[in-house]
Amino acid sequence: MSVTTAGPVAVRRRLGLPMVVLAMAQLVISLDHSIVYVALPQIGASLGFLDHDLQWVVSAYVVATGGFLLLGGRAADLLGRRRMFLVATSVYALASLVGGFAQSPGVLLSVRAAQGIGGSLLFPATLSLINTTYPEGPLRNRALALWGAAGAGGLCLGSLLGGALVHSYGWPSVFLVNVPVALALAVLGWFLFAVDPVSDRRRRFDVAGSFTATAGLTSLVFLLVYGPAIGWTRPAALSAGALALFSLLLFVVIEARTSDPLMPVRLLRHRGLAAAAALAALFSATFSSLPYFLTLYFQTVRGYDALATGLCFLVPALVVAAGTQAGAPAVSRFGVRRLLAGGLGAGAVGTLALVPAVSAQGPYAALLPGIVLMSLGQGAFWTALWIAAARGISPGDQGMASGIASTSLQMGGAVGLAVLVAAASGIGAESSIPALVDGMKVALLLTSGALALGMLLIVLPRSRARAAA
Numbered sequence: 001m002s003v004t005t006a007g008p009v010a011v012r013r014r015l016g017l018p019m020v021v022l023a024m025a026q027l028v029i030s031l032d033h034s035i036v037y038v039a040l041p042q043i044g045a046s047l048g049f050l051d052h053d054l055q056w057v058v059s060a061y062v063v064a065t066g067g068f069l070l071l072g073g074r075a076a077d078l079l080g081r082r083r084m085f086l087v088a089t090s091v092y093a094l095a096s097l098v099g100g101f102a103q104s105p106g107v108l109l110s111v112r113a114a115q116g117i118g119g120s121l122l123f124p125a126t127l128s129l130i131n132t133t134y135p136e137g138p139l140r141n142r143a144l145a146l147w148g149a150a151g152a153g154g155l156c157l158g159s160l161l162g163g164a165l166v167h168s169y170g171w172p173s174v175f176l177v178n179v180p181v182a183l184a185l186a187v188l189g190w191f192l193f194a195v196d197p198v199s200d201r202r203r204r205f206d207v208a209g210s211f212t213a214t215a216g217l218t219s220l221v222f223l224l225v226y227g228p229a230i231g232w233t234r235p236a237a238l239s240a241g242a243l244a245l246f247s248l249l250l251f252v253v254i255e256a257r258t259s260d261p262l263m264p265v266r267l268l269r270h271r272g273l274a275a276a277a278a279l280a281a282l283f284s285a286t287f288s289s290l291p292y293f294l295t296l297y298f299q300t301v302r303g304y305d306a307l308a309t310g311l312c313f314l315v316p317a318l319v320v321a322a323g324t325q326a327g328a329p330a331v332s333r334f335g336v337r338r339l340l341a342g343g344l345g346a347g348a349v350g351t352l353a354l355v356p357a358v359s360a361q362g363p364y365a366a367l368l369p370g371i372v373l374m375s376l377g378q379g380a381f382w383t384a385l386w387i388a389a390a391r392g393i394s395p396g397d398q399g400m401a402s403g404i405a406s407t408s409l410q411m412g413g414a415v416g417l418a419v420l421v422a423a424a425s426g427i428g429a430e431s432s433i434p435a436l437v438d439g440m441k442v443a444l445l446l447t448s449g450a451l452a453l454g455m456l457l458i459v460l461p462r463s464r465a466r467a468a469a
Contacts, residue, residue: 021189022130022143022147025122026126027150027154028182029154030157031158031178032061032092033058036058037058037158037292039171039174047104049105053105056109059226060110062116063225066120066411067214067222068117068217069124070214070263072124073400073402074400077396077397082129082193082196089122090186092115092182093178093183094114095111098111098114102172123402124399124400124402126147128401141387145325146324148383148386149325158291160311167305167310206255208258209258209261212250212251216243216244216248219240220244224411224415225414227418264397267397270401272388273389275388278408279381279388282344283382284408284412285416285450287378289417290351291313294312297437297440301437320375320379320382323380323381323382323383324380326379327343327381340385341458342380343379343380343381343382344377344381345452345455347373347374349373351370351451353370353374354444355441358437389405420443425439
């Protein structure tokens with residue numbers, strides 16, 4: 001039976017255990033981004049973090065991941081997807097083990113940076129393994145839906161799992177839990193994934209391009225995270241900006257002259273990939289920024305402990321997972337464009353519905369309608385996004401395409417969270433309850449508006465084309 005005509009039951013059977021391993025790898029990446037949120041108060045008190053430095057427990061992971069993603073994508077294409085999968089999971093296991101026994105802020109921040117590098121290697125390796133293992137069509141769509149459920153759901157499950165672990169075992173457990181999982185993934189990956197083919201000796205690794213791209217992107221993400229919190233005119237911010245500008249300009253010059261560039265220009269001309277990269281940035285700037293504000297709301301405004309805060313994320317985690325599963329058949333029925341627009345529209349309406357429900361005395365149940373609608377749109381959009389990013393890309397460029405889209409994802413998250421926090425008057429754990437409530441409403445309104453604008457930008461070109469026809 002051909003791939004394009006296989007029914008849903010056949011599709012499920014053919015995914016197999018390798019898909020379970022790839023989905024679990026994506027779950028680890030997403031969990032590590034958000035699992036530390038509810039552990040931050042304990043981490044700060046235990047290790048002696050200053051209040052303004054505590055955010056770097058989250059930001060160090062974001063900066064390292066965003067800076068090394070292009071390198072990770074190209075490494076998957078040239079050095080081998082299976083090989084990079086094994087390296088990345090091993091990095092995760094080792095860094096998490098050290099993090100669980102960290103005794104100082106410097107060691108813990110180094111661990112978070114190492115986990116971020118592991119994520120930058122694992123994300124494109126995992127996604128390119130899916131896109132080269134499963135042929136384009138319903139089979140790959142189903143695989144991406146499962147992978148997407150693990151990734152999008154992990155952003156919410158991280159808070160739930162983190163709350164339960166911190167409540168029962170303390171903050172080191174949010175790091176140590178990764179060790180057996182990452183080691184198991186490495187062992188299973190060794191046996192389940194096909195051995196990487198012999199490298200094409202005609203293709204060389206672009207060392208100069210890799211160095212300048214990594215330096216430039218790392219500096220840029222650092223600036224976007226650091227600037228809003230500390231100040232754009234501080235020496236560290238100015239130095240990061242100068243290094244980012246110089247490195248990225250040099251990267252462009254190098255890529256124009258090398259015979260085998262890190263980032264081939266032809267990929268930038270691929271309209272589907274360019275659109276997917278822009279939408280990935282929008283997704284991360286909006287959907288992925290909301291757990292930060294919801295965590296503040298639950299812990300500071302409502303006074304929930306770590307476990308209760310984690311349980312509040314159970315509903316969005318389940319609904320996001322349901323949305324990703326609905327996304328695969330919806331793509332076959334309605335098309336990628338319509339599903340992307342529908343996901344953004346549902347997210348915009350759901351986020352807007354949260355505004356009147358957020359208050360100093362409001363019950364959790366008042367948030368549920370908005371949370372359910374927002375999470376459903378998030379899950380469906382996530383699946384459609386990665387289907388769009390992989391379409392029409394040759395197998396030899398899948399790692400790089402994944403790196404481009406996921407780099408946009410990280411950049412969007414850094415910019416989006418910085419903008420939303422600044423627009424919300426810089427609210428944080430030390431803010432007063434009235435300031436937190438007002439600031440969160442501003443962030444929700446801006447998020448809803450951005451999602452609605454994204455939906456219009458998808459819908460309007462098609463409407464104009466139909467009118468012209």
